[in-house]
Amino acid sequence: MTAESDPELFWALRGGGGDFAVVTALELEPYPASAPYGGRVIWPEHRSREVYDAFLEITAEAPRELSVWINRLQPPGAPPMVTLDLAYLGAAAQGEGLLVRIDRIEGAISDNRGVVPVADLGAIAAEPTDPVPSITRAELLTGLDADAVELLLAKPVEPLINLQIRHLGGALAEAGGGAGASGAVAEPYLLGLLGLGLPHAADATRARQAEVVADLKARISGRKPYTVLSPGDTAAKSFSGGTLARLREIKRARDPHNVFRANYPVLGQTGSPPLGKTHRCE
Known part of the structure; x- marks a missing residue:
């Protein structure tokens, strides 16, 4: 996945938390730098x-x-x-x-x-x-x-x-x-x-x-x-209203069963609208 192949998900993964996917590999471009x-x-x-x-x-x-x-x-x-x-x-x-x-x-x-x-x-x-x-x-x-x-x-x-x-x-x-x-x-x-x-x-x-x-x-x-963020905080502390709304829409569209869960979910820890039935491994 890249910014070109999936711009919405790529945007969400850059700072939006762990609610959206599991990253299994990264490609990094090195930059020349002297020893600090x-x-x-x-x-x-x-x-x-x-x-x-x-x-x-x-x-x-x-x-x-x-x-x-x-x-x-x-x-x-x-x-x-x-x-x-x-x-x-x-x-x-x-x-x-x-x-x-x-x-x-x-x-x-x-x-x-x-x-x-x-x-x-x-x-x-x-x-x-x-x-x-x-x-x-x-x-x-x-x-x-x-x-x-x-x-x-x-x-x-x-x-x-x-x-x-x-x-x-x-x-x-x-x-x-x-x-x-x-x-x-x-x-x-x-x-x-x-x-x-x-x-x-x-x-x-x-x-x-x-x-x-x-x-x-x-x-x-x-x-x-x-x-x-620390216990007692919510994702709303980190994002503007517009950014949080966009993250929530991506979450609902990409993970309606709430398979991926962050410590500070974009849909809130309590009182959030249900996403649907949660899958569980037995």
């Missing part, structure tokens, strides 16, 4: 304001080749810390020049910046690859300024493990033009909140996530990318 420059820099918690100030300065003028995430971390059993995760698609010397502001922050615990093979880009954020009982929540931010930083730093991260801000833009902001259901992401920042999902910690995790979102309410857009 990047890494993670870690400071103790008391450097958080300085690191946030640098984050705001860097992301205000960052070229599309530069990605920057800031994390307030509270690892279980370890002291709190603040980190910057960095990746620049270009020569190391250029990346160093764009990030020189970081070098003025003293007291780094660790700094592993350098040339990063493309295959190792995912290791920059040092996230676990094994399943972890966790609860996540994400929100798109319409902006980030000094007042928002005050709110983010006013309270401890605990009982969360990570309070993260990702700078967006670049290709995400340009993904319109009808190429796929996901559309463009105009918001410049993504807030991510991660905490333990163990029975003794789940309620506190959800409460702290809700508290952070309430503190930043004036800057939260109310929509979010489909890939960061």
Whole structure:
């Protein structure tokens, strides 16, 4: 299947979720690129304001080749810390020049910046690859300024493990033009909140996530990318009314028996019109 052979289904599969088909193979076109420059820099918690100030300065003028995430971390059993995760698609010397502001922050615990093979880009954020009982929540931010930083730093991260801000833009902001259901992401920042999902910690995790979102309410857009929806959200959070209506029509036409099921179905999780009798394997 291609955009030419089945334009409607191809459009839906590009950002519309898993309600429509099972993808069994992909053909990818490689693009030439130099080895990126990047890494993670870690400071103790008391450097958080300085690191946030640098984050705001860097992301205000960052070229599309530069990605920057800031994390307030509270690892279980370890002291709190603040980190910057960095990746620049270009020569190391250029990346160093764009990030020189970081070098003025003293007291780094660790700094592993350098040339990063493309295959190792995912290791920059040092996230676990094994399943972890966790609860996540994400929100798109319409902006980030000094007042928002005050709110983010006013309270401890605990009982969360990570309070993260990702700078967006670049290709995400340009993904319109009808190429796929996901559309463009105009918001410049993504807030991510991660905490333990163990029975003794789940309620506190959800409460702290809700508290952070309430503190930043004036800057939260109310929509979010489909890939960061979490329990309690619906697909309507991710799509405009017109896009959602189009996805629903494709679902009804292509899968009337609801064989393919996404975690966040375009027809809704409750109260949706029935598609028809569901097939079940015995």
